[in-house]
Amino acid sequence: MTALPSFVLADQAGGARRFPPGAPAVLCFVKEDCPTSNMVVPLLEALYRALDGAARVWLVGQEAVGNALLVDRYRLTAPMLDDSALRVSYVYAVEIIPTLVLADGEGREQGRLVGYRKDEWQALFAAAARLAGRDGPAIDWDAYPDWRPGCGSRTLEPGIAERLQAESANGPLRARRIDIAPGDDEFEFMFDQGLTDGLPVVPPTPERVLRMLTGTRRDSQQVVAVVPPNMAPATVEKVAANAVMAGCKPAYLPVVIAALEAVCTDEFNIHGVMATTWGASPCIVVNGPIRARLGMNPGVQALGSGNRANATIGRALKLILRNIGGAKPGGVERSTLASPAKYTMCFPEAQEASPWEPLHVERGFEHTDSVVTVFALEGPRGIADQISRTGHALAASFGLALESVWHPKVRPYGDVLLVVCPEHAETLRQDGWSKARVRERIQAVAARPLCDVLRSDECGEGVPAGRWGPGGPNAEQLKTLVPKFAAAGNIHIVVAGGQAGKFSAIFGGWVGGPAGSMPVSRRIDE
Amino acid sequence: MTQIIDPTDERAPIRRALAPRPAALAGTLALLDISKPRGDVFLARLSERLRERLPGVAIKSYRKPTYTKPAPDALRQQIAAEAGFVIEALAD
Numbered sequence: 001m002t003a004l005p006s007f008v009l010a011d012q013a014g015g016a017r018r019f020p021p022g023a024p025a026v027l028c029f030v031k032e033d034c035p036t037s038n039m040v041v042p043l044l045e046a047l048y049r050a051l052d053g054a055a056r057v058w059l060v061g062q063e064a065v066g067n068a069l070l071v072d073r074y075r076l077t078a079p080m081l082d083d084s085a086l087r088v089s090y091v092y093a094v095e096i097i098p099t100l101v102l103a104d105g106e107g108r109e110q111g112r113l114v115g116y117r118k119d120e121w122q123a124l125f126a127a128a129a130r131l132a133g134r135d136g137p138a139i140d141w142d143a144y145p146d147w148r149p150g151c152g153s154r155t156l157e158p159g160i161a162e163r164l165q166a167e168s169a170n171g172p173l174r175a176r177r178i179d180i181a182p183g184d185d186e187f188e189f190m191f192d193q194g195l196t197d198g199l200p201v202v203p204p205t206p207e208r209v210l211r212m213l214t215g216t217r218r219d220s221q222q223v224v225a226v227v228p229p230n231m232a233p234a235t236v237e238k239v240a241a242n243a244v245m246a247g248c249k250p251a252y253l254p255v256v257i258a259a260l261e262a263v264c265t266d267e268f269n270i271h272g273v274m275a276t277t278w279g280a281s282p283c284i285v286v287n288g289p290i291r292a293r294l295g296m297n298p299g300v301q302a303l304g305s306g307n308r309a310n311a312t313i314g315r316a317l318k319l320i321l322r323n324i325g326g327a328k329p330g331g332v333e334r335s336t337l338a339s340p341a342k343y344t345m346c347f348p349e350a351q352e353a354s355p356w357e358p359l360h361v362e363r364g365f366e367h368t369d370s371v372v373t374v375f376a377l378e379g380p381r382g383i384a385d386q387i388s389r390t391g392h393a394l395a396a397s398f399g400l401a402l403e404s405v406w407h408p409k410v411r412p413y414g415d416v417l418l419v420v421c422p423e424h425a426e427t428l429r430q431d432g433w434s435k436a437r438v439r440e441r442i443q444a445v446a447a448r449p450l451c452d453v454l455r456s457d458e459c460g461e462g463v464p465a466g467r468w469g470p471g472g473p474n475a476e477q478l479k480t481l482v483p484k485f486a487a488a489g490n491i492h493i494v495v496a497g498g499q500a501g502k503f504s505a506i507f508g509g510w511v512g513g514p515a516g517s518m519p520v521s522r523r524i525d526e
Numbered sequence: 527m528t529q530i531i532d533p534t535d536e537r538a539p540i541r542r543a544l545a546p547r548p549a550a551l552a553g554t555l556a557l558l559d560i561s562k563p564r565g566d567v568f569l570a571r572l573s574e575r576l577r578e579r580l581p582g583v584a585i586k587s588y589r590k591p592t593y594t595k596p597a598p599d600a601l602r603q604q605i606a607a608e609a610g611f612v613i614e615a616l617a618d
Contacts, residue, residue, distance in 0.1 A: 186528045195533060209537045232535030241533040244582040272594040323533045515592040 002151035004101065004111045005091045009081035011059070012071050020107025024131035027126075029083075029094045032066025036116050039144070039384065045358035046137035047125055048078035055132035055414055062089055062097070062154045077252075083317065089155045090164040096150035102128055114152035140289055159207070166206030172220035173206055173214055175237055190245070197315065197343055201245035207470065212240040215250030217258065224257050224263035224476060227325035227370040229332040234324045237318075240349055242323055246316035246344075251294055252309055254374060254526050257315045259284045259346075262359035262374040262522040267510060269517045271508060273376040278515070279338040280510035282321075283377040283417065284314055284346040285494055287360035288370030290524055291348035296333050298350035303380050303419065303505060314346030317452035325328035339379035347496055353422040354495035355429035362435075363521045368408035370524040373416050375492065376517035385424070386502045391433030398504065399445030402491070403484050408445045409453040409462035409497045414512015415519055418442075419505040421497035439488035445504040446484035453482055492519065548610075554584040556609035560593040565615040572613065 008018050019025065030037035043058065048057035055488060057078050061067030064084040071080050081091050092101065095114070102111040102124055113120050113129060122141060128430040129136035130500050155164055164287065165171045180189045190196055201396035202208065213220055220237040227234050236257070263270040263455050273280050279484045305311065327333040335342070351358040360371035361382050385397040398418055405416055418438075420428070428438065450473055463470035463482060485491055490512060497503070511518055557573055559565045566589075573585050588605055590597050605612060 062527050076533040173531060176536050178530050178532050180530065182527050184528075190530075203528060204533055205528060206531055209531045227535075230535050232537070237531070238535075241531040245533060270594060271596065276594065319533070322536050326535065328538075480536065491569060511594055 004103055004107050004109050004195055007088045007091075009083055009088060011058075011079040012067070012076070015079075019058075020105075021056045021104065022105065022511055023055055024105050024128065025058065025103045025107075026051075026128050027058050027060055027092075027103070027413070029062065029089055029092070029097055029099045029101075029153070030070065031062040031065075031097050031154060034097045035098035036148045036150055037178050038070070038073075039148060039500055040098055040100075040121075041070055041076070041117060041510065043121070043125075043137075043139060043144075045074060045076055045078050047128065050137035051128060051132045051134050054134050055128060057128075060088060062086060062352050068211045070210055077349075077443055086155050086160065086164055087167070089153055089319055090168065094153045095156060097153050098216065099123060099153075102131075102299075103289060108453045116148040117268050117423075118144055119147050121237060140439050148436075149400055160259040162207035163209045163428070165210055167245055171210075173209060174221060175235075175241065194328070195245070195319075196509075197322065201361050203242040204241040206513045207238050209237065212244050212248065212250050212253055213237070215240075215253030216525075218257070220372050222445045225260050226322065227260070227264055227465070228327070229275065230324070230326035232326065232475055233323050234264075234320060238324050239320060240412070242319040243312075243316040245323075246319050247308065247312040248316050249294075249308070249312075253315050254524050255284075255286060255290065255294070255309075255370075257319075258372045258522040258524040259313070261322075262372055262520040265326055265520050267518045268374060268520045270281045270321065270325070270327075270375070273517050274321060274325070274333045276510060277334055277336045278510050279342075280376040281333045281338070281342045281345060281378075282314075282317055283341065283375045283507060284317065285359055285373045285375070285417075286313075286346065286524075287358050287373070288365075288524070289368065290310065290370035290526065291351075296348040298348040298353075298496050302347045302350065302496040303345075310348070311344055314344030318342065318344060318348075318507060321499075341377065341379040345377070345379075349494040350496045353499075355433075356434070356435050356493070356495075359492070359494050360521060365413050365521065365523060370444060370526065371521050372520055372524060373521040375415060375458075375507070375519045376510045377417055378509070380419065380505040380507050383506060384502065385504070389427060389496060391428050391431035391437065394427055395433065395438045396445045396520070398438065398506075399442035401506055402442055405447040405484075405506065407461045408510065409448075409455075409459060409464060411448075411453060411484050413490070413509075414486060414516060415490045415492060415509045416485070417507040417509075418491060418493045419497065419507070420493060420495050422495065422499050423502045424504050425495045438493065442491055443488055445484060447481040448484075449478065450480050450482050451478040454478075534576065551580055553569050553612060554586055554609040554611075555580075556605045556612040557585060557587045558598075558605065558612055558614040559589045561601055562593045562615070568615050568617065569613075580601075 059080045060083045100113040158347045218236045223233040296309045296311040365371045383401040388394040453462050557569045
């Protein structure tokens with residue numbers, strides 16, 4: 001039998017009652033505004049009088065004024081314990097009033113009844129009398145109904161449940177608490193503490209963090225990732241606190257967790273992405289069914305403002321990197337210019353508008369999986385092509401625009417993201433162009449003869465001549481075409497945007513390959 | 527009073543004391559090239575000048591495999607074991 005939690009509560013005379021009391025005990029949780037509680041209080045008084053001395057019969061009331069009313073109304077001599085703080089009701093997991101608990105002399109639970117059923121109550125009263133070694137009370141049970149429903153416990157009322165959970169020693173919150181003085185504006189306080197990205201954040205009160213934690217099945221103390229540069233463990237609780245600050249709903253939390261796991265890999269190398277003087281930042285692309293469930297926006301202004309999920313998931317990741325990882329601008333985050341994408345960059349692919357397999361399927365996941373893919377990218381830049389009506393011509397526009405990424409003469413270059421708008425996607429669909437063909441065309445259009453892209457006094461950046469040995473390239477080599485991208489696979493393609501407008505977009509990257517940052521995908525664990 | 531959950535890694539603010547400045551440069555000096563373009567040019571010139579001014583000091587050169595990632599543990603340990611001073615060329 002389970003040992004019941006110990007407690008100390010004051011009775012109506014102000015005396016301290018300690019549980020376990022060293023004798024069998026009957027505890028009944030009641031509240032004055034519950035009709036069934038009012039019905040059973042005289043029964044409990046009768047039980048108290050019959051067993052007093054050999055067993056304890058205590059009422060545990062959930063509301064101070066109501067407790068006093070019950071004592072007066074029924075001229076109670078049985079102890080009425082004040083649990084208006086609800087801590088005992090909470091640790092006893094009381095959900096329905098009345099709840100009747102029978103304990104033996106060692107404080108172990110011998111029986112528990114919820115609500116009122118006459119036969120059950122009769123049996124429990126008889127069991128209590130046996131434990132006490134006394135005769136039970138003489139009660140005219142026929143005067144009582146067979147059954148009455150209970151009422152909801154006050155512990156379950158909105159706001160109270162979260163407070164009790166937050167106060168509980170066994171609750172899921174373990175992080176340090178910070179008190180904001182009553183005279184301080186809590187939003188100004190968050191700025192003053194250096195916890196924000198420059199925009200206001202939602203204060204992560206224990207109640208809000210608890211609500212956020214309902215978005216995941218993971219234990220609050222599980223470490224999601226070790227976050228550079230501080231190499232600090234990010235628990236689910238800490239991730240949830242930052243998600244609250246960013247403005248996330250609890251349902252978004254699994255996406256934030258998956259994105260954090262993805263960036264904190266050696267392949268993605270978030271340390272380098274944050275520290276570089278270049279302006280890259282994590283960009284999250286979401287695929288799969290979760291896009292619709294979260295109400296993400298893959299359509300009009302997909303890469304911009306206006307959608308809560310798009311905006312706050314990306315922002316939560318950045319706040320985690322700042323607050324847990326310690327990457328702060330001017331500290332370890334040292335981009336010369338950066339871009340607005342440093343605040344947030346997250347969007348879902350418009351899979352339904354795409355003529356191709358969506359990104360996550362291309363990267364080895366099932367259609368039915370929900371997946372995040374993270375890229376180290378700059379902010380997006382538009383490519384206008386309102387004239388081309390063939391795949392051949394349109395893909396050339398993509399190639400010409402992509403050639404400028406990082407610097408037109410620098411090659412081979414690593415990963416970029418091309419976001420094809422629905423009208424452009426439709427042109428490519430009608431013309432039967434696969435993604436592979438688009439990539440080939442980009443590589444062909446963006447290729448330049450070596451002589452045009454060598455470092456020179458005319459334009460310092462470019463391909464170093466030393467790659468061809470001490471004498472540099474010969475005349476034949478100078479004519480060879482140098483592709484822009486190390487491999488066609490470095491050109492990642494997704495579809496997004498509104499139905500109207502022949503405007504696609506490109507995102508430049510950072511240093512690609514194993515020494516820099518490579519895209520990483522993670523299944524979202526819902 | 528509002529209470530919030532600390533969203534940071536809860537590092538106590540630690541103010542680390544600087545190592546005492548040695549009275550003289552002696553023993554071995556490490557020059558660390560982080561692989562940024564032309565860092566090697568800068569360090570080579572620095573090495574020349576230091577050899578002229580400090581003939582009694584041994585100078586050893588080291589190189590990180592890439593500037594984009596922290597130095598590998600083995601390299602940090604090697605430098606700590608072999609040199610008493612480090613000059614690192616940080617940026618191009």
